[in-house]
Amino acid sequence: MADRHEVQAAFGAVLTIEGGASLSPWSDVWAARVHGGEHDVDAVVKRTWRSPAPLEAWQRTLVARGIRTVAPLVPPVAVGEGDAAEQWVAYPRLLGREWDGGADDLAAAGRLLGRMHAASDGLAIDGFPPFEWGSAERSSIDEDVEAIRASAAEHWPHADADRWIAQLEAFGDTLERMRAAGLPHVPVSLDHRAANLLFDAEGALMVDLENASLAPRILDLAVAALLFPLEHPGAAGSALGGAEWAAFRGGYLSECRLTRRELELWPTALTYMKLEWGTWHLTEGVEPEPEGNLAYLEDLLTLDEHARFPLG
Missing domain, CATH: 3.90.1200.10 (Aminoglycoside phosphotransferase (APH), C-terminal lobe)
Incomplete structure (x- = not known):
């Protein structure tokens, strides 16, 4: 399983993974900032599918049709080699609150x-x-x-x-x-x-x-x-x-x-x-x-x- 430094190295200068604990108790999901535009974009970095193209196609279709969800900000990157390689992706960090039970x-x-x-x-x-x-x-x-x-x-x-x-x-x-x-x-x-x-x-x-x-x-x-x-x-x-x-x-x-x-x-x-x-x-x-x-x-x-x- 890739660590934060390996994932950062794979993305290179495209983004910066911030410090702090994972945003999820169940898996590694790290806060990040994606560079390259007029302003940095708040993002989250996480593992995705080993072959992520079909998922990305669906996500982009949903977003294009007005669904409020995420699609990759930059192309996914491979971390590791061979059968052990993992795909990591950067998504927009959506803003909102937790379910209030209501x-x-x-x-x-x-x-x-x-x-x-x-x-x-x-x-x-x-x-x-x-x-x-x-x-x-x-x-x-x-x-x-x-x-x-x-x-x-x-x-x-x-x-x-x-x-x-x-x-x-x-x-x-x-x-x-x-x-x-x-x-x-x-x-x-x-x-x-x-x-x-x-x-x-x-x-x-x-x-x-x-x-x-x-x-x-x-x-x-x-x-x-x-x-x-x-x-x-x-x-x-x-x-x-x-x-x-x-x-x-x-x-x-x-x-x-x-x-x-x-x-x-x-x-x-x-x-x-x-x-x-x-x-x-x-x-x-x-x-x-x-x-x-x-x-x-x-x-x-x-x-x-x-x-x-x-x-x-």
């Missing part, structure tokens, strides 16, 4: 996601990575069931994990229904969470698209419904409630019209993403910080996703 911000976040989906509809970008579907292998399902049981016993001993486990037992059927639906795959972030958003008087801004892939957009919407408060203090110890989801959903649907088939498959998409991604966050990915995250995860473990996150 419904107005949720509506803004929903509108932003809807605009992103509308702007990406029908977009074809060569080399964009496909969505990685889960496995229906019995051994994989058994491992997940045992991992949920063990993690629930350790972190949430009084929680009822039976519904989650029963749904895991039927994961193969859920996976097949989702894959067989044949929904269009478009570029989506798969990470539309409070931790990756900023807010200002104009609405929401997306600061991190590095988790993107080609996927049905209702899977992206399901990630937002289930995981929006993940690892964010604004969660206040729970997943989105009914009124909070209604605010997000209203914002989203005001900007993006879903097809009848997408609406029919929404319950399946919710359960699929809950099991495929939620299981990891409840097992290997359990994070006790920030305060309230364990309580949020307990709510995620026990909630009825169809009752909590309706689209109708």
Whole structure:
């Protein structure tokens, strides 16, 4: 993994990485200033895709279509050699505040996601990575069931994990229904969470698209419904409630019209993403910080996703 000095050397005189700790608790994201214009531009420097051209093409398309997100300020640089080489990129340092936990911000976040989906509809970008579907292998399902049981016993001993486990037992059927639906795959972030958003008087801004892939957009919407408060203090110890989801959903649907088939498959998409991604966050990915995250995860473990996150 490259260090700050190696990254600075790779960029050379194009930018200056500032001192101080990473701006992210999860990865190296450093404040920087990009030179070359009339004035320096405040930036952040971070790792990006090993082959970043498809991501950059999507980012530039989104920005050109009025989406409030980031695109590279200068060409990405390689740090290291051979298979160990990393690609680093400089993005504008967007200004805004954190999610305040309120419904107005949720509506803004929903509108932003809807605009992103509308702007990406029908977009074809060569080399964009496909969505990685889960496995229906019995051994994989058994491992997940045992991992949920063990993690629930350790972190949430009084929680009822039976519904989650029963749904895991039927994961193969859920996976097949989702894959067989044949929904269009478009570029989506798969990470539309409070931790990756900023807010200002104009609405929401997306600061991190590095988790993107080609996927049905209702899977992206399901990630937002289930995981929006993940690892964010604004969660206040729970997943989105009914009124909070209604605010997000209203914002989203005001900007993006879903097809009848997408609406029919929404319950399946919710359960699929809950099991495929939620299981990891409840097992290997359990994070006790920030305060309230364990309580949020307990709510995620026990909630009825169809009752909590309706689209109708």
